[in-house]
Amino acid sequence: MKNSIKDIIEKGISIEGTQINIIGEMIDWVRVIDKNSIVKYANKKMKDDLGNNIEGKKCYEVLGRKEKCSVCVSSYTLETGKISKKEEKIGEKIYNIISSPVKTDKGEIIAAVEVFRDITKEKELAMNLENKNKIMSSDIQFAKNMQERMLPIIGIYNGLMINYLYKPSEMLSGDIFDVYKIDHNHTGIYICDVVGHGVTASLLTIFVRQSLRAISKNETNINKIIGELHKTFLTLNLEADKYFSVFFGIYNNNSNEFKYINAGHNAIPILLRNGNITLLEARGYPISNIFDTVNYDINTVNLQEKDRLILYSDGIIEARNNEGIQFGMDRFLEIVKKEKNILNKIGESVESYTNKQTDDYAVLMMDVV
Numbered sequence: 356m357k358n359s360i361k362d363i364i365e366k367g368i369s370i371e372g373t374q375i376n377i378i379g380e381m382i383d384w385v386r387v388i389d390k391n392s393i394v395k396y397a398n399k400k401m402k403d404d405l406g407n408n409i410e411g412k413k414c415y416e417v418l419g420r421k422e423k424c425s426v427c428v429s430s431y432t433l434e435t436g437k438i439s440k441k442e443e444k445i446g447e448k449i450y451n452i453i454s455s456p457v458k459t460d461k462g463e464i465i466a467a468v469e470v471f472r473d474i475t476k477e478k479e480l481a482m483n484l485e486n487k488n489k490i491m492s493s494d495i496q497f498a499k500n501m502q503e504r505m506l507p508i509i510g511i512y513n514g515l516m517i518n519y520l521y522k523p524s525e526m527l528s529g530d531i532f533d534v535y536k537i538d539h540n541h542t543g544i545y546i547c548d549v550v551g552h553g554v555t556a557s558l559l560t561i562f563v564r565q566s567l568r569a570i571s572k573n574e575t576n577i578n579k580i581i582g583e584l585h586k587t588f589l590t591l592n593l594e595a596d597k598y599f600s601v602f603f604g605i606y607n608n609n610s611n612e613f614k615y616i617n618a619g620h621n622a623i624p625i626l627l628r629n630g631n632i633t634l635l636e637a638r639g640y641p642i643s644n645i646f647d648t649v650n651y652d653i654n655t656v657n658l659q660e661k662d663r664l665i666l667y668s669d670g671i672i673e674a675r676n677n678e679g680i681q682f683g684m685d686r687f688l689e690i691v692k693k694e695k696n697i698l699n700k701i702g703e704s705v706e707s708y709t710n711k712q713t714d715d716y717a718v719l720m721m722d723v724v
Contacts, residue, residue, distance in 0.1 A: 380398075380399065381398055381400060381470075382400055383400065383470050383471055383472045383473070384397075384398065384400055384401035384404070384405075384450075384469075384470070384471035385397070385398040385400075385401065385468065385469070385470050385471070386398070386401055386409070386414070386417075386468075386469050386471075387457065387466050387467070387468050387469075388414045388429045388466060388467050388469060389465070389466050390433055390465070390466070392413050392414045392415070392423070392429070392430075393411065393412070393413060393414070394409050394410050394411065394412055394413075394414055394417055395410065395466065396410060397409040397410055397417075401471070405417055405418075414429065414469075418445055419445075419446075424443065426441050428440065428441050428452055428453075428454035428467075428469070429454045429467040429469055431454070432454040432455065432456050432464075432467040433456070433464055433466075433467050436456045436458070436464050437456070438453065438454065438455050438456070439453070439454045440452065440453050440454075442474070445471075447475075448473055448475045449473075449474055449475045449478045450471040450472060450473055450474065451471075451472045451474045452469055452470070452471050452472075453469070453470045453472075454467045454468070454469050455467065455468045455470075456468075495526050495527065495554070496526065498526075498527055498554070498557060499523075499526045499527055501561075502527060502528060502531070502557055502560065502561070503521070505531070505533075505561070505564055506519065506521060506531075506532070506533075507519075507532075507533055507534045507535065511724060512534050512535070512536060512542050513536060513539075513540065513541070513542040513606065513608040514542075514606075514608040514723060514724055515534065515542060515544075515606060515608075515664075515721045515722070515723060515724070516721065516722040516724050517534050517719065517720065517721050517722075518698060518720050519532065519698070519717065519718060519719045519720060520698040520701060520702055520716075520717065520718040521717045522670075522702065522705075522712065522715065522716050522717070523552065523715045524552050524670070524712045524713055524714050524715050524716075525552055525553050525715075527552070527553055527554055527556070527557035528552060528556070528557060528560065528715040528717070529548060529549035529550070529551055529552040529553070529556030529557065529559070529560060529599075529715050530546070530547070530548055530549070530560070530668045530670065530715040530716065530717040531546075531547050531549075531560035531563060531564060531717070532545060532546040532547065532666060532717055532719040533545055533564055533567070533568070534719070534721070535568060537571050537572070537573065537574070537575060537605065538573055538575075540607055540608055540609045541575050541605050541606065541607055541608075542605065542606045542608065543567065543568075543571050543603070543604075543605055544603070544604045544605070544606060544664075544666070544719075544721070545567065545601055545602060545603040545604070545666075546601070546602050546620065546622075546624075546666040546667070546668060546717065546719055547560065547563045547599055547600065547601040547620075548599060548600050548601075548620060548622070548668045548669065548670075548715075549563075549598075549599040550596065550597065550598055550599065552714065552715050555597070556715075559597065559599060562588075562591070563584070563599065563601065566583075566584055566587050566588075567580070567584060567603075570583045570584055570587070571605075575605055577603060577604075577605060577614055577615070577616050577651070577653055578616070578650060578651055578653065580603070581601070581603060581616060581618060581642075581649065581651060582648070582649060582650070584601075584642060585642050585646075585648070585649045588642050588643075588644070589644055589647075592644075593644065595643070595644060595645065597643075598641045598642060598643035598644075598645075599641060599642050599643075600618055600619035600620040600621065600641045600642070601618045601619075601620060601641075601642060602615065602616075602617050602618070602620040602622075602624055602635075602666060603615065603616055603618070604616075606658070610657075611657055611658045611659065611723070612655055612656075612657055612658075613655065613656050613657075613658050613664070614653055614654070614655045615635060615637065615653070615654055615655075615656075616637055616639060616651040616652065616653055616654070617635075617636075617637035617638065617639045617651070618639045618640065618641055618642055618649070618651065619639055619640050619641030619642070620641075621669055622666075622667050622668050622669040622671070622672060623635060623636055624664065624665060624666045624667070625664070625665040625667075625688075625691060626656060626658075626662060626663070626664060627662070627663040627664075627665065627691060627692070628659065628661075628662050628663075629661075630692060632688060632691065632692060633656075635654070635656065635664075637651070637652060637654045638652070639651045639652070658723045659723060660723050660724065661722070661723060662722070662723040663720065663721065663722050663723075664720070664721040664723075665691060665697070665718065665719070665720050665721075666718070666719040666720075666721075667687075667716070667717065667718040667719070668715065668716050668717045668718075669714075669716075670712075670714035670715050670716030670717070671687060671701065671705055671716045671718070672684055672687055673714060674705050674708060674709045674712070674713075674714070674716070675709055675713075676708050676709055676710075677710060682704075682705060682708050682709070686704065686708075687701070690704060697718075697720060698718060698720060701718055
């Protein structure tokens with residue numbers, strides 16, 4: 356008759372020919388420990404690695420120790436009858452150890468079976484991955500800080516007082532805006548929305564900012580500026596699904612003229628004057644590699660003191676609640692018309708409307724002073 360682990364403990368029967376022959380061939384270490392912490396059985400793998408004289412020794416002596424482990428899974432199993440687990444470093448290796456009870460037909464706990472699985476490589480891989488993730492997180496945090504530092508400083512630019520709201524959906528954003536001096540009388544203004552968000556989109560926002568500032572230095576021809584931006588973008592040789600929209604304008608503080616074009620930006624900027632709203636509508640294609648050349652209609656509006664320009668991205672309008680209903684243009688315009696602290700109210704309203712932000716959003720507000 357075939358024997359069991361219980362027989363090994365109770366009768367001292369050798370392992371050959373028992374129901375646990377399969378254990379003997381396992382690549383994991385397996386041993387049976389009685390209530391006196393004596394190793395009653397060890398499989399072939401454990402004997403090959405630690406020596407043939409394992410059986411009959413104290414369980415901790417087999418592992419080269421003079422006393423019990425600080426956390427003894429077998430003691431817990433023998434006391435409670437429950438399976439217990441731990442990780443332990445033995446020599447230069449790390450093992451996942453699982454202890455299971457051996458019971459008689461009457462339910463008496465007579466021994467514990469310990470299985471040692473070598474997880475050294477898994478631990479090394481996990482540690483390497485963790486270290487790489489830390490480096491990546493640090494790099495992303497640095498990129499986030501850089502992206503935020505590239506935003507314009509709140510203040511006055513050639514007769515425009517600016518303030519803004521900026522909220523990435525992730526650490527990095529695909530939205531960017533800028534206000535910068537082209538020359539003594541002209542100020543460049545834009546808001547850009549790169550398709551997608553995250554690292555790829557954030558890199559393109561940096562490209563847009565640096566390119567526009569360089570291209571428009573002492574240049575006030577809007578079509579020429581955006582045309583050069585498009586040419587520069589084509590040199591990147593990106594895939595067709597990488598593109599961006601941009602609303603770009605130039606303000607002349609001598610004539611109070613604001614000239615602008617819209618390269619596919621579907622969040623139409625707003626002119627607020629004496630409580631009345633005017634949408635600065637203009638049509639145009641996004642900046643992409645679909646077209647070899649681009650040309651846009653230039654629109655002009657004369658600004659007055661106390662006028663307010665509001666540029667924003669579609670992440671606000673398209674924010675959805677739990678029912679999938681968008682925040683919408685009407686809610687946005689209501690805030691713009693009635694609220695004194697517009698930026699705070701927009702942020703609060705969007706956050707309370709949707710329980711999870713899924714897209715970047717930004718608002719650039721400029722008051723003529």
